[in-house]
Amino acid sequence: MRIHMIRHLILLAVLLGTLSAMADNSLAPEPCLPVPTPQQVAWQQLETYAFIHFGPNTFNDKEWGYGDAPASSFNPTRLDCEQWVQTLVKGGMKGVILTCKHHDGFCLWHTQYTDYNVANSPFKRDVVKELSDACKKYGIKFGVYLSPWDRHQASYGTQEYVTYYYNQLTELMTQYGDVFEVWFDGANGGDGWYGGASEKREIDRSTYYNYPKAWGIVNRLQPDAVIFSDGGPGCRWVGNEKGYANATNWALLRIKEVYPGYPQYEELQSGHADGDGWCAAECNTSIRPGWFYHESEDDKVKTVDELTDLYYRSVGHNGTFLLNFPVDKEGLIHPTDSATLVAWRERIDHEMGNNLLKGAKFTASDTRNKQFSSSMMGDDNWETYWAASDGVTAADIIIKTKKDVTLDRIMLQEYIPLGQRVKAFVIEYKTCCGKWVPVIVDEETTTIGYKRIVRFNEKTASEWRIRILDARACPCINNIEGYHS
Numbered sequence: 145m146r147i148h149m150i151r152h153l154i155l156l157a158v159l160l161g162t163l164s165a166m167a168d169n170s171l172a173p174e175p176c177l178p179v180p181t182p183q184q185v186a187w188q189q190l191e192t193y194a195f196i197h198f199g200p201n202t203f204n205d206k207e208w209g210y211g212d213a214p215a216s217s218f219n220p221t222r223l224d225c226e227q228w229v230q231t232l233v234k235g236g237m238k239g240v241i242l243t244c245k246h247h248d249g250f251c252l253w254h255t256q257y258t259d260y261n262v263a264n265s266p267f268k269r270d271v272v273k274e275l276s277d278a279c280k281k282y283g284i285k286f287g288v289y290l291s292p293w294d295r296h297q298a299s300y301g302t303q304e305y306v307t308y309y310y311n312q313l314t315e316l317m318t319q320y321g322d323v324f325e326v327w328f329d330g331a332n333g334g335d336g337w338y339g340g341a342s343e344k345r346e347i348d349r350s351t352y353y354n355y356p357k358a359w360g361i362v363n364r365l366q367p368d369a370v371i372f373s374d375g376g377p378g379c380r381w382v383g384n385e386k387g388y389a390n391a392t393n394w395a396l397l398r399i400k401e402v403y404p405g406y407p408q409y410e411e412l413q414s415g416h417a418d419g420d421g422w423c424a425a426e427c428n429t430s431i432r433p434g435w436f437y438h439e440s441e442d443d444k445v446k447t448v449d450e451l452t453d454l455y456y457r458s459v460g461h462n463g464t465f466l467l468n469f470p471v472d473k474e475g476l477i478h479p480t481d482s483a484t485l486v487a488w489r490e491r492i493d494h495e496m497g498n499n500l501l502k503g504a505k506f507t508a509s510d511t512r513n514k515q516f517s518s519s520m521m522g523d524d525n526w527e528t529y530w531a532a533s534d535g536v537t538a539a540d541i542i543i544k545t546k547k548d549v550t551l552d553r554i555m556l557q558e559y560i561p562l563g564q565r566v567k568a569f570v571i572e573y574k575t576c577c578g579k580w581v582p583v584i585v586d587e588e589t590t591t592i593g594y595k596r597i598v599r600f601n602e603k604t605a606s607e608w609r610i611r612i613l614d615a616r617a618c619p620c621i622n623n624i625e626g627y628h629s
């Protein structure tokens with residue numbers, strides 16, 4: 145009896161302790177699940193990185209080779225991975241993902257598992273090695289694309305091929321240093337059945353590759369690598385190849401529902417508001433119409449204006465931007481593409497280079513523990529953030545500048561290590577007659593996530609207000625900046 149009473153007292157004490165901890169707003173907010181891993185946060189902070197599509201397709205004017213192009217056709221005359229990486233660095237790219245093997249099965253590294261590789265081409269040298277070395281030399285990240293679908297291997301469609309695929313993945317994960325991302329392409333023929341040029345080999349891509357096993361290999365050998373596929377687990381395809389995410393974009397996904405080849409892929413443009421897994425969107429597109437180089441597309445390179453718009457709709461919509469460069473037949477990034485990349489980066493730096501809200505006074509209608517210092521916003525310390533009290537899911541942040549400023553962009557960031565919370569917000573400015581008026585935005589202002597950049601018709605004011613209208617839990621904002629483009 146006495147033991148029972150003591151047990152009850154202990155339980156009561158624990159419960160009271162928990163309640164008081166919950167109500168104690170001096171503590172950091174509880175995470176709002178799901179939350180990202182530190183690797184996913186670091187990955188999202190890269191923001192912009194490059195894709196390189198290169199292989200026999202480059203020399204045979206194809207996008208999807210059948211796997212029958214002779215290795216001798218791979219013959220770049222001036223291949224220079226340092227030129228690629230130096231160009232990408234100039235263009236502000238933080239990493240590069242190479243098609244080590246595309247659907248045609250040709251391998252750009254010295255694999256021991258097939259002769260259909262670069263060692264047997266006139267070029268001979270290991271391209272994966274040269275690129276990963278160049279990345280180390282110039283300080284950007286290196287990533288791997290290894291197509292599961294293989295139109296060259298005779299064993300494709302059998303279990304033997306799957307073992308071959310794992311072996312190749314293991315080579316790439318162990319021989320080239322750190323890998324920041326591994327790309328598992330969901331493409332698998334029109335209906336998942338093409339073998340080589342003229343044959344059919346049925347596979348069920350949701351089971352054939354046993355993806356969890358492949359992902360296990362990556363996790364074991366490259367624990368910091370983020371795994372891309374249509375549905376993650378590290379990051380997800382954005383559901384289009386045009387390089388943008390929807391304005392409403394959750395980093396959340398009903399993770400067990402989405403698999404490579406997921407037919408309702410359009411949902412991926414916004415993610416799932418009720419998702420139970422953290423899986424932010426990667427927005428991929430090519431700087432030209434094709435992924436591989438075609439001379440006929442030399443005059444079809446995307447313009448700086450188009451790329452700038454995509455930046456706002458990818459990075460500015462809580463995604464990352466993966467921009468592809470089709471390396472040309474010489475083995476170089478084409479001069480038009482590199483000039484466009486550098487000009488695009490200069491444009492972004494110009495439009496977002498001068499934070500006009502720096503030094504402004506920030507206050508809020510509700511602040512957890514009353515600790516809100518204006519210096520938390522627009523500083524370089526990503527770890528400091530404003531948060532509302534527990535249970536408060538709507539609050540205003542008011543920004544006063546010393547004198548009038550003219551803005552047409554506002555950047556908002558949530559402190560995502562504690563989850564993605566905000567569901568709806570508006571941005572307002574105070575008119576000269578003291579009225580709060582929303583700035584005109586031609587897209588929804590719903591989610592924020594890691595980064596939301598809102599573009600609007602320029603407004604001049606010395607008071608601005610971010611009204612958070614609804615959130616999944618008390619909002620945590622770690623950055624607000626304002627720009628005039």
Ligand code: FUL
Pocket residue numbers: 207329330331428435
């Ligand atoms: C797609 C592939 O089929 C294209 O060839 C390209 O590699 C693109 C990035 O992904 O699924």
